[in-house]
Amino acid sequence: MATGRTHRPATRSRGIPEATVARLPLYLRALTALSERSVPTVSSEELAAAAGVNSAKLRKDFSYLGSYGTRGVGYDVEYLVYQISRELGLTQDWPIVMVGIGNLGAALANYGGFASRGFRVAALIDADPSMVGKPVAGMPVQFIDDLERIVAENGVSIGVIATPAGAAQQVCDRLVAAGVTSILNFAPTVLSVPDGVDVRKVDLSIELQILAFHEQRKAGEETGGEAILPPVVRDAAAVTPAEGRKGPDGDMPAVMPA
Numbered sequence: 735m736a737t738g739r740t741h742r743p744a745t746r747s748r749g750i751p752e753a754t755v756a757r758l759p760l761y762l763r764a765l766t767a768l769s770e771r772s773v774p775t776v777s778s779e780e781l782a783a784a785a786g787v788n789s790a791k792l793r794k795d796f797s798y799l800g801s802y803g804t805r806g807v808g809y810d811v812e813y814l815v816y817q818i819s820r821e822l823g824l825t826q827d828w829p830i831v832m833v834g835i836g837n838l839g840a841a842l843a844n845y846g847g848f849a850s851r852g853f854r855v856a857a858l859i860d861a862d863p864s865m866v867g868k869p870v871a872g873m874p875v876q877f878i879d880d881l882e883r884i885v886a887e888n889g890v891s892i893g894v895i896a897t898p899a900g901a902a903q904q905v906c907d908r909l910v911a912a913g914v915t916s917i918l919n920f921a922p923t924v925l926s927v928p929d930g931v932d933v934r935k936v937d938l939s940i941e942l943q944i945l946a947f948h949e950q951r952k953a954g955e956e957t958g959g960e961a962i963l964p965p966v967v968r969d970a971a972a973v974t975p976a977e978g979r980k981g982p983d984g985d986m987p988a989v990m991p992a
């Protein structure tokens with residue numbers, strides 16, 4: 735089923751660079767907070783600070799949306815919320831399915847932030863027969879055998895995978911064959927998908943490793959250049975890439991090769 739990795743151009747067909755697309759949710763989150771406080775307008779500097787980006791980049795990003803603000807007044811908050819939501823496709827409801835309702839899947843299912851951002855959890859799916867019918871976040875868990883029917887009946891185009899890494903590719907293939915064209919993957923494995931399918935990967939351990947890198951740098955600066963390696967990096971240094979290292983769940987290198 736899987737035919738290869740998806741390669742996307744850095745610029746989307748409508749002319750908005752991927753880097754800008756990646757920042758739109760940050761602007762939207764900051765703008766939504768302003769909207770909830772009934773703030774009518776915001777300057778590029780204020781909004782950039784709230785979103786954690788620099789203001790020149792923000793102005794450039796908004797120019798792709800055709801939004802230039804008004805000199806001395808700033809940007810209209812409600813209109814920008816609408817414009818960004820429309821650009822991100824959030825003015826419509828997106829039914830999603832989650833596969834793998836263990837510790838992580840159940841926590842995600844219980845997160846209220848999806849629904850408020852236009853993502854409706856249509857179904858929770860697991861392969862463990864003892865979980866089927868049990869409620870998680872107020873929904874009964876459904877059996878993996880019904881995946882294709884569930885996707886078709888709910889018109890699902892986005893799937894979330896929170897299974898062990900060893901099951902993720904097979905689950906991904908079934909989702910794609912059923913018609914899902916976007917996957918959010920939490921399993922620590924690289925998924926192969928055909929052209930036309932987008933995969934986003936979330937890995938908190940990679941984020942921690944990046945922080946560890948910065949901590950090591952800071953420690954090096956404090957000691958005048960003599961770097962103090964945190965334990966995870968010291969361990970990695972003793973392992974050749976060919977040997978690899980098994981992570982806590984036995985399927986992921988604890989330190990990803992560069």
Ligand SMILES: NC(=O)c1ccc[n+]([C@@H]2O[C@H](COP(=O)([O-])OP(=O)(O)OC[C@H]3O[C@@H](n4cnc5c(N)ncnc54)[C@H](O)[C@@H]3O)[C@@H](O)[C@H]2O)c1
Nearest residue numbers: 834835836837838860861862897898899901921936937938
């Ligand atoms: N991305 C991150 O930052 C992050 C953080 C925590 C965990 N994880 C990963 O998320 C995954 C889930 O972690 P967890 O702690 O919830 O594990 P878990 O063992 O609690 O849950 C996994 C669930 O997947 C189900 N499952 C197994 N094979 C399946 C299949 N073929 N189809 C459908 N369901 C299947 C199991 O029955 C179980 O309910 C793991 O791969 C883990 O490494 C990622």
